[in-house]
Amino acid sequence: MDDHVTDHFIEHRADHFIELDRVEKVFDVRKKTGFMKRERREVRAVDSISFTVARGEMVGYIGPNGAGKSTTIKMLTGILTPSGGRLRVAGIDPSRERTRLAHRIGVVFGQRTTLWWDLPLIDSYRLMHRMYRIPDARYRENLDRCVELLELGDLLDVPVRQLSLGQRMRGDIAAALLHDPEVLYLDEPTIGLDVISKAKVRGFLRELNAERGTTVLLTTHDLQDIEQLCSRVMVIDHGRLMYDGPLTGLHEVGESERTLVVDLERELPPIEMPPARVVRVEGPRQWLAFPAAESAAALVARVAAEYPLVDLSVREPDIEAVIARMYAGEASDAAGQAVP
Amino acid sequence: MEGLRAYRLIGAMWIRSTMAYRASFAMTTFANFAVTALDFVAILLMFSRIDALGGWPLPEVAFLYGLSSVAFGLADLAIGSMERLGQRVRDGTLDTLLVRPAPVLAQVAADRFALRRLGRITQGSLVLGYALAAVDIHWTPLRLLLMPVAVVSGAAIFCAVFVAGAAFQFVAQDASEVQNAFTYGGATLLQYPPTVFGRELVRGVTFLLPLAFVTWIPAAYVLGRPIPLGLPDWVAFAPPLVAGVCCALAGLAWRTGLRSYRSTGS
Ligand SMILES: Nc1ncnc2c1ncn2[C@@H]1O[C@H](COP(=O)(O)OP(=O)(O)OP(=O)(O)O)[C@@H](O)[C@H]1O
Ligand SMILES: [Mg+2]
Numbered sequence: 001m002d003d004h005v006t007d008h009f010i011e012h013r014a015d016h017f018i019e020l021d022r023v024e025k026v027f028d029v030r031k032k033t034g035f036m037k038r039e040r041r042e043v044r045a046v047d048s049i050s051f052t053v054a055r056g057e058m059v060g061y062i063g064p065n066g067a068g069k070s071t072t073i074k075m076l077t078g079i080l081t082p083s084g085g086r087l088r089v090a091g092i093d094p095s096r097e098r099t100r101l102a103h104r105i106g107v108v109f110g111q112r113t114t115l116w117w118d119l120p121l122i123d124s125y126r127l128m129h130r131m132y133r134i135p136d137a138r139y140r141e142n143l144d145r146c147v148e149l150l151e152l153g154d155l156l157d158v159p160v161r162q163l164s165l166g167q168r169m170r171g172d173i174a175a176a177l178l179h180d181p182e183v184l185y186l187d188e189p190t191i192g193l194d195v196i197s198k199a200k201v202r203g204f205l206r207e208l209n210a211e212r213g214t215t216v217l218l219t220t221h222d223l224q225d226i227e228q229l230c231s232r233v234m235v236i237d238h239g240r241l242m243y244d245g246p247l248t249g250l251h252e253v254g255e256s257e258r259t260l261v262v263d264l265e266r267e268l269p270p271i272e273m274p275p276a277r278v279v280r281v282e283g284p285r286q287w288l289a290f291p292a293a294e295s296a297a298a299l300v301a302r303v304a305a306e307y308p309l310v311d312l313s314v315r316e317p318d319i320e321a322v323i324a325r326m327y328a329g330e331a332s333d334a335a336g337q338a339v340p
Numbered sequence: 341m342e343g344l345r346a347y348r349l350i351g352a353m354w355i356r357s358t359m360a361y362r363a364s365f366a367m368t369t370f371a372n373f374a375v376t377a378l379d380f381v382a383i384l385l386m387f388s389r390i391d392a393l394g395g396w397p398l399p400e401v402a403f404l405y406g407l408s409s410v411a412f413g414l415a416d417l418a419i420g421s422m423e424r425l426g427q428r429v430r431d432g433t434l435d436t437l438l439v440r441p442a443p444v445l446a447q448v449a450a451d452r453f454a455l456r457r458l459g460r461i462t463q464g465s466l467v468l469g470y471a472l473a474a475v476d477i478h479w480t481p482l483r484l485l486l487m488p489v490a491v492v493s494g495a496a497i498f499c500a501v502f503v504a505g506a507a508f509q510f511v512a513q514d515a516s517e518v519q520n521a522f523t524y525g526g527a528t529l530l531q532y533p534p535t536v537f538g539r540e541l542v543r544g545v546t547f548l549l550p551l552a553f554v555t556w557i558p559a560a561y562v563l564g565r566p567i568p569l570g571l572p573d574w575v576a577f578a579p580p581l582v583a584g585v586c587c588a589l590a591g592l593a594w595r596t597g598l599r600s601y602r603s604t605g606s
Binding site: 126132 | 342346349350353356357432433435436438439440441442443599602603605606
């Protein structure tokens with residue numbers, strides 16, 4: 001009864017298109033430890049994760065290797081059944097109604113193709129056309145669009161196994177979109193791509209999200225993907241959600257620092273100006289690190305008043321460094337508070 | 341049904357792709373035919389030195405052989421690809437089938453649908469044809485009716501074995517050899533008369549893994565021989581029932597297996 005009421009509730013809240021409530025996934029891992037001896041171990045790949053994603057959002061899902069990103073995506077598609085908690089995508093329980101959900105989602109695994117390996121690309125698309133019962137006109141339109149934007153024209157008759165990684169990835173992205181999915185999951189879609197291919201894929205995804213309002217959830221190890229695509233990022237580590245918010249917000253929780261680079265008239269001893277501290281000196285040039293939250297203007301004014309300045313510049317904090325610190329666990333206490 | 345539709349679509353795609361290379365298709369089909377024919381040549385050679393095998397003369401053994409080959413060949417044609425399931429479970433490529441809007445069983449069964457397997461069916465049919473011509477069967481309507489029923493039920497029983505074997509590969513991913521022992525091994529076993537095997541084996545093949553219902557039991561009835569293990573005559577008409585039960589059990593095993601699928605870490 002209770003469950004029924006909640007179900008009802010979720011279906012009618014458009015802003016909860018994807019909803020996870022204390023979702024867990026525990027793997028039983030059996031290890032051979034000797035002749036006939038086996039050891040059982042539990043791996044908590046996803047440990048009580050809760051979040052919601054609204055329709056039309058574009059969310060980055062990041063975390064170090066083994067954090068539980070792929071496992072989460074597999075639960076969202078119905079490949080894996082959660083060990084605990086509740087999970088809904090478009091009001092559907094993915095593992096229970098996998099085939100019904102399949103019509104509404106698109107999935108791209110960077111690591112493996114969903115295309116038929118030995119057959120030409122176009123054969124896979126034709127099969128998708130029939131299998132998903134895509135209306136002819138719609139199929140034509142979507143295919144033409146993907147072929148144009150992802151530059152697949154010359155590749156359609158090539159067997160998938162002969163495609164390069166970047167070509168195959170573009171082919172896979174097109175395959176995931178022919179049936180107009182409402183949500184697209186991408187598990188490392190830019191892995192192994194060169195700069196140009198990455199730009200192509202990112203541009204395509206941005207447009208897809210803007211024009212069709214497709215909800216996108218993507219995992220990546222390339223922060224540029226996130227910077228260029230996602231207004232919201234979730235960081236997970238050891239199966240737990242460490243941060244959920246805008247990318248820039250990571251600076252605050254990550255205790256990150258900005259850098260003021262000053263060129264003085266001549267070589268001088270290191271500048272003393274707390275809370276800023278000199279991190280590097282090269283002749284008349286000095287680097288001062290200061291908390292990202294502090295005002296740069298105030299600091300610049302104080303330095304200018306006391307030292308003979310020639311030039312200066314402010315460098316924004318390095319997001320990679322922030323996240324690396326977060327992964328390493330240094331910032332985990334602060335970050336923990338970031339998740340409500 | 342969504343499953344059949346998906347099966348048809350995927351199967352048709354593979355047929356189209358094989359037909360793009362007609363010469364290669366013709367050659368592999370012929371090879372398939374020739375290899376299975378060698379099987380029968382072995383039996384012919386054996387009969388050049390003996391008159392009967394376990395009390396069964398050549399034409400009657402050919403009858404068993406043909407019935408077994410056709411039933412097995414049909415199952416192999418329909419869902420033989422399932423024996424590769426363990427590979428998909430091990431490397432996690434089953435993931436990609438799980439995100440499509442069609443039952444996984446249908447997708448796995450239709451994968452690499454290979455018309456060349458018609459080679460075995462053709463060869464089995466020829467041998468069966470020879471047997472029907474050579475044996476002096478006293479045809480009754482019931483015996484006539486039993487022939488197609490036996491072929492279809494036999495194919496269904498073999499299909500159940502394929503599916504159950506595939507389900508087992510969810511647990512033991514290297515078990516395709518075990519599966520082969522039951523499918524190919526079973527089909528070969530059934531080509532020989534039950535009288536050459538020990539009673540225990542015949543019992544096992546009747547009551548545990550009911551392959552006896554593919555050939556031995558219906559063949560005994562059609563040929564007017566006693567049903568193995570002294571079973572009553574009406575048992576000869578049980579194959580459809582046995583096939584139904586086998587398929588239901590295999591379906592359950594498959595669902596259990598699929599539920600235990602846990603993908604891979606990368
Ligand atoms: N099928 C499985 N069986 C056993 N353990 C698994 C399985 N899949 C994942 N794991 C374990 O769960 C944890 C999370 O794995 P997951 O693949 O979700 O990580 P990830 O965040 O995607 O990492 P990566 O960035 O390396 O892709 C890991 O410790 C992994 O070993
Ligand atoms: Mg992963």
